[in-house]
Amino acid sequence: MAETAMLAIGTIAARTGLAVSAVRYYEEERLVFPVRAASGHRHFRRSDIRRLSFVRIAQQLGFSIADIREQLRGLPEERTPTKRDWEKISTGFRRILDERITAMEVLRDKLDGCIGCGCLSLDKCRLYNPDDAAHAKGSGPRYLMGDRPET
Ligand code: FES
Numbered sequence: 001m002a003e004t005a006m007l008a009i010g011t012i013a014a015r016t017g018l019a020v021s022a023v024r025y026y027e028e029e030r031l032v033f034p035v036r037a038a039s040g041h042r043h044f045r046r047s048d049i050r051r052l053s054f055v056r057i058a059q060q061l062g063f064s065i066a067d068i069r070e071q072l073r074g075l076p077e078e079r080t081p082t083k084r085d086w087e088k089i090s091t092g093f094r095r096i097l098d099e100r101i102t103a104m105e106v107l108r109d110k111l112d113g114c115i116g117c118g119c120l121s122l123d124k125c126r127l128y129n130p131d132d133a134a135h136a137k138g139s140g141p142r143y144l145m146g147d148r149p150e151t
Contacts, residue, residue, distance in 0.1 A: 115141040117141040
């Protein structure tokens, strides 16, 4: 679909729910590539709304600017990304999201039990981490990191 109308920074900020300063920052961080009009004003493709929306949500999910830039590196800078372009980056990103979802599920499911962190502060710790046996597997909350109690 050919893009005709270019959008001003205020318009794209309003539609994405981002501050104008945030849009400028994402440009500085090479996450979006507006064109400059003769007046010097930034003009954005309508498809940049999708790109900036991806950036906004990925940041809300805790991805760093460097992570997001790495994911968006597969998209063309000088034209509207196609569905195929987005499919290419979504494959890699889907794997990362699945890993995070699994980690969050483990945290959700184990948060009220012993997480093998060494605090020995719960009654369950005596059963699942006697004398901090989990520490033998390494530092950190071992039962949130994939290890299982020796029971
Ligand atoms: S919760 Fe910290 S050792 Fe059990």
